[in-house]
Amino acid sequence: MTDTNTQNDIGSLLTEALPYIQRYSGKTIVIKYGGNAMTDPELERSFAKDVVLLKQVGLNPVIVHGGGPQIGKVLEQIGKESHFIDGMRVTDTETMDVVQMVLGGLVNKGIVSLISQAGGKAVGLTGKDGNLIRAKKLQLEKKAEANQPSEIIDLGHVGEIESINTSIIKVLENESFIPVIAPVGLGADGESYNINADIVAGKIASALGAERLLLLTNTSGVLNKQDELLTGLNTKDIQALIDDGTIQGGMLPKVACALDAATEGTGSACIIDGRVKHAVLLELLTDKGIGTLIHR
Numbered sequence: 001m002t003d004t005n006t007q008n009d010i011g012s013l014l015t016e017a018l019p020y021i022q023r024y025s026g027k028t029i030v031i032k033y034g035g036n037a038m039t040d041p042e043l044e045r046s047f048a049k050d051v052v053l054l055k056q057v058g059l060n061p062v063i064v065h066g067g068g069p070q071i072g073k074v075l076e077q078i079g080k081e082s083h084f085i086d087g088m089r090v091t092d093t094e095t096m097d098v099v100q101m102v103l104g105g106l107v108n109k110g111i112v113s114l115i116s117q118a119g120g121k122a123v124g125l126t127g128k129d130g131n132l133i134r135a136k137k138l139q140l141e142k143k144a145e146a147n148q149p150s151e152i153i154d155l156g157h158v159g160e161i162e163s164i165n166t167s168i169i170k171v172l173e174n175e176s177f178i179p180v181i182a183p184v185g186l187g188a189d190g191e192s193y194n195i196n197a198d199i200v201a202g203k204i205a206s207a208l209g210a211e212r213l214l215l216l217t218n219t220s221g222v223l224n225k226q227d228e229l230l231t232g233l234n235t236k237d238i239q240a241l242i243d244d245g246t247i248q249g250g251m252l253p254k255v256a257c258a259l260d261a262a263t264e265g266t267g268s269a270c271i272i273d274g275r276v277k278h279a280v281l282l283e284l285l286t287d288k289g290i291g292t293l294i295h296r
């Protein structure tokens with residue numbers, strides 16, 4: 001039996017959600033679901049339920065997922081090591097095949113299934129579907145020592161986004177489907193490109209003029225050197241944290257894309273803890289925001 005105090009708490013929490021539901025009704029919310037946040041089946045199910053609830057109350061969630069650890073696991077099974085430079089996987093032709101199988105197959109259809117089980121209508125896509133993501137080979141420029149020319153690093157089949165065509169997403173949204181997008185792009189040459197999922201989420205949020213971009217990961221947000229949560233960061237703060245090595249690895253593309261999205265017209269971008277049950281609902285529908293808010 002629920003006691004009266006608990007009933008009051010639940011009632012308050014539900015009414016606390018009302019102004020947020022009204023504010024976000026009909027608005028697009030891009031949610032980046034990182035591979036590192038997909039660690040526990042119970043959490044994955046609750047994530048799927050949160051997404052279905054958002055759709056049910058009138059928001060338009062668009063899911064962009066990662067799957068870095070899942071790709072790494074399959075590569076390991078075939079005896080291949082993963083190498084990252086600035087948070088991007090060095091992707092040779094064999095690795096690209098694995099990336100497509102894992103992201104477009106295993107991970108994408110896994111999320112679609114969970115959303116369907118929770119009563120939603122999800123459609124899985126890669127960036128190749130409906131011309132969603134056109135890409136070209138990334139030329140990663142690495143700054144060398146002072147007075148030395150900068151170097152171009154070859155990451156193989158890693159892509160940078162040339163254009164986003166949102167028409168397929170809009171068609172799906174209008175028909176009450178929830179798009180679930182794997183970060184693989186198509187080149188003019190018919191080539192497949194592996195793109196960091198944070199970058200895809202940021203560009204899709206900008207192209208859709210999304211109200212919010214949420215990046216779910218496996219930390220409570222951006223942390224300082226003492227491992228304390230930084231609740232708000234602007235361009236200058238971020239540059240300083242990159243320069244002194246506090247922000248590194250997988251957090252680099254995350255802050256960069258959050259900043260781009262916040263600059264290019266997304267309402268706001270946050271990095272939140274996907275290990276917290278109902279992180280998405282807590283961030284969107286309660287007074288208590290969680291994680292790191294990124295702004296200009």
Ligand SMILES: Nc1ncnc2c1ncn2[C@@H]1O[C@H](COP(=O)(O)OP(=O)(O)O)[C@@H](O)[C@H]1O
Pocket residue numbers: 033034035036037066067068069087198216217218219221222223224246247248249250251252254
């Ligand atoms: N300053 C920082 N604060 C928090 N995490 C950081 C920071 N710098 C680097 N990281 C690393 O970034 C990781 C998140 O990026 P990533 O592994 O790519 O996750 P995801 O799969 O969610 O995209 C964290 O687990 C952490 O190891």
Ligand SMILES: CC(=O)N[C@@H](CCC(=O)OP(=O)(O)O)C(=O)O
Pocket residue numbers: 033034035036065066067068069071087088089099158159183194195196197198250
């Ligand atoms: C170029 C590049 O690094 N692509 C990523 C794509 C998946 C991804 O971004 O997954 P997470 O969000 O879980 O890190 C990769 O191959 O791991």
